[in-house]
Amino acid sequence: MKGASAVLAEIAAALEPQGILIRGVVNFGAGEGPLLGDGSAAKSVVLLGNAGGSIWPAFTQWRKDHDGPDPLDTWSKAFVGPLAERLAATAYFPSDPPWQPFQQWAMRAEGLKPSPLGILIHPQFGLWHGYRGALGFPFAIEAASRKAEHPCDSCVGKPCLSACPVDAVGLSGFDIPRCRTYLASDAGMATCMVSGCTARNACPVGARYRYPAEQLRFHMEALMR
Ligand code: B12
Numbered sequence: 001m002k003g004a005s006a007v008l009a010e011i012a013a014a015l016e017p018q019g020i021l022i023r024g025v026v027n028f029g030a031g032e033g034p035l036l037g038d039g040s041a042a043k044s045v046v047l048l049g050n051a052g053g054s055i056w057p058a059f060t061q062w063r064k065d066h067d068g069p070d071p072l073d074t075w076s077k078a079f080v081g082p083l084a085e086r087l088a089a090t091a092y093f094p095s096d097p098p099w100q101p102f103q104q105w106a107m108r109a110e111g112l113k114p115s116p117l118g119i120l121i122h123p124q125f126g127l128w129h130g131y132r133g134a135l136g137f138p139f140a141i142e143a144a145s146r147k148a149e150h151p152c153d154s155c156v157g158k159p160c161l162s163a164c165p166v167d168a169v170g171l172s173g174f175d176i177p178r179c180r181t182y183l184a185s186d187a188g189m190a191t192c193m194v195s196g197c198t199a200r201n202a203c204p205v206g207a208r209y210r211y212p213a214e215q216l217r218f219h220m221e222a223l224m225r
């Protein structure tokens with residue numbers, strides 16, 4: 001069996017061309033991890049995801065020859081699935097039921113905390129990052145424990161909280177119907193649907209990782225469905 005560091009190196013090398021990055025490792029206590037393919041509980045998961053627009057060039061290229069529903073999920077599975085088989089790991093995907101607690105894993109793996117918008121904020125990438133999958137293993141993987149600085153603690157004025165034109169998102173939660181009604185209106189079509197969520201865009205952290213325009217529009221269209 002490969003050592004844990006060889007496993008991490010193999011994952012990084014296999015997914016680098018797709019812009020999918022290792023986003024941290026979580027080790028679990030007995031029985032605490034998600035179920036592996038053989039029904040036992042995972043001892044570790046390796047989180048996989050994007051930072052800024054890292055996945056967009058490879059995804060855009062792949063999409064030229066692939067059609068169908070949920071293209072980003074299909075693309076993620078096309079690359080993470082075979083790697084899981086090769087490593088005898090179990091693959092988990094964020095949109096597949098039962099929903100695995102990706103945000104809790106990320107909080108443990110990288111010490112991230114939620115922003116007032118609900119999305120986890122990263123000190124470097126700001127709100128511009130996400131998860132494309134995770135690989136579960138029956139052994140622990142040594143990883144440095146991380147405690148990230150939480151940018152919202154020192155954010156003067158918290159502009160994300162006042163930016164939504166219809167107050168659909170904030171400390172009291174995310175009013176999804178309200179957001180979707182606005183997105184479907186002429187005003188929404190001319191603002192958030194073109195340039196991305198105005199509240200998310202208002203955050204100054206990690207501005208250089210802001211998704212490219214095409215990616216912003218892709219995620220907004222997904223939110224409408
Ligand atoms: C269902 C879901 C939605 C639903 C409902 C969200 C809600 N209010 O519950 C809808 C479709 C509306 C949605 C929208 C978005 N989502 Co969403 N969503 C999910 C999904 C599939 C499941 C969440 C869940 O219930 N998990 C199950 C529980 C057990 O997991 P958990 O980690 O313990 O739960 C945490 C969350 O529930 C979180 N939480 C609690 N309340 C809220 C409220 C909001 C708004 C959010 C985002 C999180 C959140 O706190 C928990 C503890 O950490 C996750 C993927 C996943 N598997 O987690 C993505 C996920 C949370 N979404 C994500 C994103 C980016 C978005 C959008 C920004 C995407 C977009 N298209 O623009 C939007 C808008 C959110 C916003 N505030 O701006 C990312 C967050 C990444 C990050 N940096 O944190 C995730 C992880 C998907 C991914 N592939 O990375 N989402």
Ligand code: SF4
Pocket residue numbers: 115116117121151152155156158159160161202203204205
């Ligand atoms: S604008 Fe400020 S409070 Fe809002 S998410 Fe960004 S850093 Fe956090």
Ligand code: SF4
Pocket residue numbers: 163164165166167168169178179180182183192196197198199200
């Ligand atoms: S997409 Fe627009 S309407 Fe929806 S929460 Fe963001 S700013 Fe508000």
